[in-house]
Amino acid sequence: MGKTKGMASEFKEFVLRGNVVDLAVGVIIGAAFQAIVNSLVKDIISPLIGVVTGGVDFSGKFVLLYEAPQGADVSTLEAAQALGPVFAYGSFITSIINFLIMALVIFLMVKAINSLHGKKQEAAPAVxxxxxxxxxxxxxxxxxxxxxxxxxxxxxx
The missing domain is CATH 2.20.28 (Rubrerythrin, domain 2)
Structure with missing residues (x-):
């Protein structure tokens, strides 16, 4: 019984350690931030890319990996997936665009935060x-x- 209590107190100490809590907060904020970036890509970037490429919507692009039955509706990705396996390269392209935008936004945020920290250090010379x-x-x-x-x-x- 002593081992269990010791393990429980060790677990409590581990969970309440500062960096574990910071990591949990980071994951939660990251998930919310990902929703914002996904909306940015879906609602703003993809339509702009569609205008530039003549109305192409990448998210619905796919290649059938089977021979569709005569008269079957394979006009949408969902309908084609219901009939069999498809190579949904449009979803992959959209994921790459999401990643690149997320990386760019994080880079710009870190750069801005670093420049703010740099200005604070210059403002107060070390004694x-x-x-x-x-x-x-x-x-x-x-x-x-x-x-x-x-x-x-x-x-x-």
Missing amino acids: AKEKNCPYCLKPVDINATRCPYCTSQLDNQ
């Missing part, structure tokens, strides 16, 4: 915490009055 001893040139605390290496008396300037 020196150490100075070099003028006699032995070893680093000592900025508030030190005596060098711990050569024991020289230091002027606090």
Whole structure:
């Protein structure tokens, strides 16, 4: 029984560790973000690509991998899949477009966040915490009055 309680407390410690919670939050936000990107691709990018390519909608493009029965309706991807296997290359192209847009948006977000962090660091210059001893040139605390290496008396300037 002691082993079970030990394992339970270890599991609780693991789950409540900061990086596990951060990962869970990241996954949830990522799923919501993916829905936004999917909508962007489906509702905005794909129609624009369709206009450029003369009305082509990639999501419905497929190749039959079987011989369709005489008179069977294979005009849509769903109807063709109901009759047998199909090579749905249009869905694959749409997935690639989704991935590229997602990667671009994440890249731009990370770039913007990094530039904000860079500006914050430039705005607040770091205060020196150490100075070099003028006699032995070893680093000592900025508030030190005596060098711990050569024991020289230091002027606090």
